[in-house]
Amino acid sequence: MAHLIFSEAEQRELRESARAEFPQNPALAYVLENLASEGIDLDRCRDWDDIxxxxxxxxxxGEAPEVA
Incomplete structure (x- = not known):
C-alpha cells in the first residue's frame, strides 16, 4: 500500500494556502486541508480515462471541443 504523507512544514504550507484561497474557492480549500491532514492514498487514485x-x-x- 502506497501512502504519501506530508512533512509538518508541507502541511503548514498547504493549510496556509487553503486559508488564503477559502473566500474565493471553498472547494479547493477543503481539498488542501484534507490533503494536509490525511495525505494521499495512491492505491485509491484512479486514472482520468477510467473516471x-x-x-x-x-x-x-486530444482535440479541443467545438464551442457554439
Whole structure:
C-alpha cells in the first residue's frame, strides 16, 4: 500500500494556502486541508480515462471541443 504523507512544514504550507484561497474557492480549500491532514492514498487514485468512462463520457481525442 502506497501512502504519501506530508512533512509538518508541507502541511503548514498547504493549510496556509487553503486559508488564503477559502473566500474565493471553498472547494479547493477543503481539498488542501484534507490533503494536509490525511495525505494521499495512491492505491485509491484512479486514472482520468477510467473516471470519464464511468461517467459515460467519450474518450478524449486530444482535440479541443467545438464551442457554439
Amino acid at each position: 470519464r468512462a464511468e461517467k459515460g463520457l467519450p474518450p478524449q481525442n
